[in-house]
Amino acid sequence: MAMATLRFIGRKIVLGKQGPGLAAASTLRRALATTVGSVDKQKRLLTVRWSDKSRRDSLLPLAWLRDNCQCSACFHPDTLSRLQLMENFDPKIGADSVQFDDASKTCSVTWSDGHVSTYKYDWLMRRSFDSESQQQRSLWYSGKHELWGSDYAIRRHPFDQLMKSDSSLLQFLNDMEAFGLTVVEGAPIAGTEGLRAVTDLCNRVAFPMETNYGTTFTVKSKLNPSNLAYTPARLGLHVDLPFYKDPPGIQLLHCLAQSNNITGGENFFSDGFHAANLLKVANSDAYKMLTTRLVDFYDYETDHLADFHMLCRQRVISLTSDGEYEMICYNNQVRDTYLNMPADQVQLFYDALKAFDTLLHGEQCSVSTKLKEGDIVTFDNRRVLHGRNSYTVHGTAERHLEGAYLRWDEVYSRIRRLEESVRSRQP
Structure with a gap:
């Protein structure tokens, strides 16, 4: 069975077809100073390798990306609330293409229904799914406690x-x-x-x-x-x-x-x-x-x-x-x-x-x-x-x-x- 792969058109990743025996997730090689990504259609993950090498790679689930589209049709800019209803949401929607723009530091995804979602790099980085990022975010809910005993100076x-x-x-x-x-x-x-x-x-x-x-x-x-x-x-x-x-x-x-x-x-x-x-x-x-x-x-x-x-x-x-x-x-x-x-x-x-x-x-x-x-x-x-x-x-x-x-x-x-x-x- 033919499997999806990715190829670049300019700065864009486009989903195409590849023959049997090739990996379902293609690694995209670009210049070291450029943000690159790869999509695994089976696992439904977008992997992003940032141009800033101090940043670890980000694994971004496709369903999560579509659910959190920040356009005004999907997300209310004043109330900061999701407009997209779960009853109309397709968690298996496909991504036709992914485009990175290091100049504006944005990532755009064109979905199989024609909708386009654009995300800022720093927005995606802060929401990365790696364990270190998630542990850091847990401090937003309750900070670290410093335990004390009888020597505590109030x-x-x-x-x-x-x-x-x-x-x-x-x-x-x-x-x-x-x-x-x-x-x-x-x-x-x-x-x-x-x-x-x-x-x-x-x-x-x-x-x-x-x-x-x-x-x-x-x-x-x-x-x-x-x-x-x-x-x-x-x-x-x-x-x-x-x-x-x-x-x-x-x-x-x-x-x-x-x-x-x-x-x-x-x-x-x-x-x-x-x-x-x-x-x-x-x-x-x-x-x-x-x-x-x-x-x-x-x-x-x-x-x-x-x-x-x-x-x-x-x-x-x-x-x-x-x-x-x-x-x-x-x-x-x-x-x-x-x-x-x-x-x-x-x-x-x-x-x-x-x-x-x-x-x-x-x-x-x-x-x-x-x-x-x-x-x-x-x-x-x-x-x-x-x-x-x-x-x-x-x-x-x-x-x-x-x-x-x-x-x-x-x-x-x-x-x-x-x-x-x-x-x-x-x-």
Whole structure:
């Protein structure tokens, strides 16, 4: 059976016929300074060898190229949305010719139905299917985490600079992404300006996440508290709101009042991903238990919005499909009395949970600080666990924090746009 090959007409690759015994994918030889390509009709791949030899060859599936035609009939230039409907898409469409133009740095494909698609070189390079390019792109979705232990020096950022400077805000968010724990210093504490400071910071990044406790929440001792945080009791290391299917991404706690007449009340933090790493090495059975068994969390009370009864099952240590850490979901205060596991697994579960808790609170993983008035401690609620020592108030002293949450989705969006903005202003 005759098979398709490619021949050049000028700078164009044209599909033709070749006899039996010749390779289905013909290698096209051009001058070293010229971009060249070859089409394998059986595998339906276009291989591009770029004139820039620092670039690795790109493998581009024909179906993907046709699906992502950038012409105005296929792709809306204002909404940046695909106009081509899947119901009208032919994933087996053939390519009659491929043309490269190094002067304009564009590649044009003429399809078997007569449609012509044109792509910029850099657009194709950024979307290459090689593993290195795809690994690099994965950082767009979540950056690299820098794990830490008790020697971590908490990153600090001035409130005023974050509110005025995009580059300062970007550095703050990059630190949050990498370390998951920072302190913003010098926020207002007096009057309405103080009460809204945590909201102002959220709005500078994106917008607060509303929960069953409201858009913001007040942390101080209350009569008839709806949450253990609203008492002076010690709080063990935990994440907030594990009874949400998608718990908050970032928590912000603004210290408005922390009198010298208060004994205790220090905050402590632990990198849950670091502790999970240690557990994996020290006790693989416990690690397997906490990465596979679902645990029930609940919240049943009345607060800001209405009566609520929140329920969710989560793994204490959640992994991505690639085996990377995705989320820590551990809060002993709101862990339900129901255990969704066979009775003979319960002791093993408690042993595993105890081993993890011991690592979290141990010297290898935790750091502590006592917030000063004007501090906004900001931490990754899906990675960094937080706790608080019990405290005693002497006389009329008060301990008052205002809290809020952000979603990582909006934070990552803000990071990407800030990177574009800051980079465009650099000389």
